[in-house]
Amino acid sequence: MECPNPVPIFSFISFLALYFSSVTLTLSQASLQENFIGWINGNSDVSCPIMKTTFFTPKINVSEFEEVLESTAQNLRYLTKSMPKPEFIFEPMYETHVRASVMCSKKLGIHLRFRSGGHDYEGLSYVSQIEAPFVLIDLSKLRQIYVDIQDNTVWVQTGATVGELYYRIAEKSKKHGFPAGLCSSLGIGGHITGGAYGSMMRKYGLGADNVLDARIVDANGNILNRESMGEDLFWAIRGGGGASFGIILAWKIRLVPVPETVTVFTVTKTLEQDAKRVLARWQQVADKLVEELFIRVIFNVAGTGNKTVTTSYNALFLGNSSTLSDVMERSFPELGLTRQDCIEMSWIESIVYIAGFPSKTPPEVLLQGKSPFPKVYFRDPFPAQERSHLQDSVWDKLARQRQETEQTHGLDQEAVQLHDPVRLDATTRSVRELSGPGSRHDEQEGREGELRTGSGLGGKVLQRQFQQIGQNQDNGRSRQLLQA
Incomplete structure (x- = not known):
């Protein structure tokens, strides 16, 4: 009877090392999460304990972790396996959970990433390629909206989408609106910190121009409003990038009047239809049109064999089609707009139209917080070598301008x-x-x-x-x- 081959001693040792390292890793992650939970429970004034269903880790509930991580990410390039992933994801239920998270991160020495809508194409709200370990604070459960038509104001929490905000305003009034983004899936928390461009900005400015108050958590875990943060910080978070100054919890915004009937249109021109000349004219008149009229240009590639470039003029006018026709005939006749191109509708219906949803889609789609466009991979626009030359030329130009300024003004x-x-x-x-x-x-x-x-x-x-x-x-x- 032959004896079985002995197991090499180095293989057995390697197995033990691998086993204990994996156990240590799992215990370490579990310990970090348990410490985090314990700290938040001990430093939050909310009596209800945190449910573990608000925590998602790649080692314990991987499918839920991936679902939450990918739920609002728009750039698939930042979801690849090579990209760093958070140790776990935490979805706060209350403002004090956010406050306690900041305090806990300082205590445990871990980095925080936080997102409201996750619509940033650079992945800054859910990927960290510098700090490790890091934890993702997903604010999507903080999405309450309080509309006060009598006061012309709304308090909206950071996790609500722009579409939800528009819908809740329209629920209360057909004559009120808010000038923010065109894409309905934007998270309102981060959107306003970048200014909040939208289709009514020519009439009412940016969303950031119509903010009256805010609630934020600073780096020390303090919850501040406009009065306690001071006017300089309040000024900075409205367009200066809120992530540089704290975590936005909620905005108090001012409503603006909108007519019960607005008009939209989309007119497409190909190169064969003199698209270049029309585009050049649009660049000349776009900022001189009546401020109730917003026209943007969308570029697309059309055709399968002989491809061509198309330019689509997508517009919102705060008024009826008759008035719009007069305005266009007087100011931008080159577009060739006809009455048949114009569609009258309510302001909330125009939100759905401008966002790119199919015709006759009901406004309730705004409550889903989803973009009508698929997620894609966004790449760098230039090869590395060309990008390096471009950056050099830009910096050289800036340096020359600075030198000229110093010489001129001393x-x-x-x-x-x-x-x-x-x-x-x-x-x-x-x-x-x-x-x-x-x-x-x-x-x-x-x-x-x-x-x-x-x-x-x-x-x-x-x-x-x-x-x-x-x-x-x-x-x-x-x-x-x-x-x-």
Whole structure:
């Protein structure tokens, strides 16, 4: 009888090492989650204990973890296996859970990523390629909306989508609306921190221009409102990227009037239909049309064999089709708009139309929080070598402009470091002072935040303000601001 081959001792040791390392890993993850839960229960004033169904980990409930992680992600490139994944996902049920999460992360030395709608194409709200370990705080369960038509205001929690907000407003009134994004699946929390561009911005400004108050959690776990955070921070979170300053819990927004009947249209032009000339004309007149009219251009590739480029002019007009026809005939006849192209509907129906849903889709689709477009892979637009040359040329140009500015104004080398955080508060305050009465910063007019409009703290309006300040040589404070 032959004896079986002995098991090599190194194989047995390797097996034990692998076994204990996997056990340690599992225990470590379980311990981190248990510590997190215990800390939140001990530091939240909500008596109801946290249900474990609000926690999702790749080691314990992998299918639920993947479902939640992928639920709102728009860029499939950031869902590949090679991308870092959070240790676990936590869905807070109450504001104090968010506060306790911040305090816990500092105590345990872990990094937080937090998302409201997850609509960022760079994956910043659910992927961290620098800090590890990290935890994803998904705010989707904080989505309550309180509409006060008498006061013309709404309190909306960060996890609600733009579509939900629009729907709840329309439930209460057919004559009220809010000027925010065109895509109905945007999370309102992060959307407003980026400005919130939309189809009514020419009439009422950005969504960020119509914020009256906010609730945030700062880095120390404090829950702040407009009064307690101060006007500088309140100014910054409305367009300057809220993730840089804290976690947005809710916004108090101002409603705007909308007519009971609005008009939409979509007119498509191909290259054979003189699309280039029409596009050039649109660029000339788009900002000069009546402010009730918003027209955007959507580019597409059409055809299968001989492909061509099409330009679709997608529009919203706050009024009836007869008035719109008169406006277009007078200001933009090159488009060739006809009465048959115009569709009259309610404001909430126009939201569904502009968002890209099929014709006659009921407004209830806005409650689903889903985009009508499939998720796709977004790639870098240029090869690495070309992108490097492009970046070099941009920086060279900026350097030359800075040198010319210093020579013209005689500014100190360090003085023009406007991105210096130490000088930021003084700069923003000075800009407000220089705006003066009658500007959109005038509190009596209730229209603050002009400098925020565009792309946040470094927006085009801010640049225009600095240019105007630089031209005013008689104003001593202007000189001081440029050197701040």
